[in-house]
Amino acid sequence: MEIDVDELDSAYRLLAGSVIPRPIAWVSTRGEAGENLAPYSFFNVVSVDPPVVMFAPVGIGEDLKDTPRNVLDSEEFVVNVVTMELAEAMNATSATVEGSEFEHAGLERAEGVRVDVPRVADAKVAFECELHDFVEIGRSTMVLGEVVYAHVAEDATTEDKVDVTKLDAVGRLSGSYYASTRDRFSMERPP
Template identity: 55%
Template sequence: MQIDPRDGTHSMYRTLTGLVVPRPIGWISTRSHAGVDNLAPYSFFNAVSVDPPILMFSPIDRPDGLTDTTVNVRETEEFVVNLVTNEFADAMNQTSVELPSSESEFDDADLEREAAAVVEPPRVAGVAAAFECELHDVLDVGSSSLVLGEVVSVYVRDDVTTNGKVDTSKLDIVGRLSGGSYDRIDNRFEMERPD
């Protein structure tokens, strides 16, 4: 099968999300100017740069405008990226519900907030790791907003470290596949990089 993205016969969303797998999930918490804490998962998420440390996520704009997450980030210039592990999979899914901007997904999913060290939006209490970010840039890319954030503080739960370093073997990270399908990192293997 050959797909021409311009002919409109195939859903490019389904094609991209079905083939670019697994995708890490950025569980983004923001706070509105009115003080409402927003929490939403984004599987168009990844690391971009080390120096400075930059993460990105990309909300697809809604037909009626920007997502609450995008609005909040543009207004406050801060957000937190919470990592999703298996213990939080159901709660993460619950926070994908569309609520009025006056209601918080934290409350809807019965999640506790934990104060961030540097930024105003809270992190999800109990997560294995979270990146506190200040807005670096927002780019309008077609029907999406590409949000770039500079990491200003990182929280890592002690039980996912070994000798003071992140131990990925202790992280039960959940990745997004397509539709309602997700994946866990439970079949690791190693390869040595060639010289």
């Protein structure tokens, strides 16, 4: 199959079904309407110096949803890493609900250390972020956050480093499909 992207109504299914698995930013924010917790699978690391992560929700301007609107207002957010034991709760927070998604999904919150935003208390890794930049790209918005504080569960580390064999992170595939990082293999990089 050959695809002229200009002829598509949307490239979403092409991209979301091909760029897999995608890590999930489970973003918590606080705004005028209260707390918000929502998953975003257009997420990744952008820089290590300064440490910057990004997530890209659909919507710009007046069409912004609660999460990016809260980030614009407060200039801070937390990215919680989704692991297998939290996958069902993460999925529950993707629903449109009145009130707090923390309450809806039965999640305990822990207050931030450097930001005034709660994190998912049971998340193995959570990054407290301050807004670095907010960029409209087409019909989406790229939110860049500088990591100013990190929470890492002891049982996800070995010798004070995150141990990928202990962190069973969940990634988004497409539609209702997800993947865990249980099946791992190693390859040495060539010299």
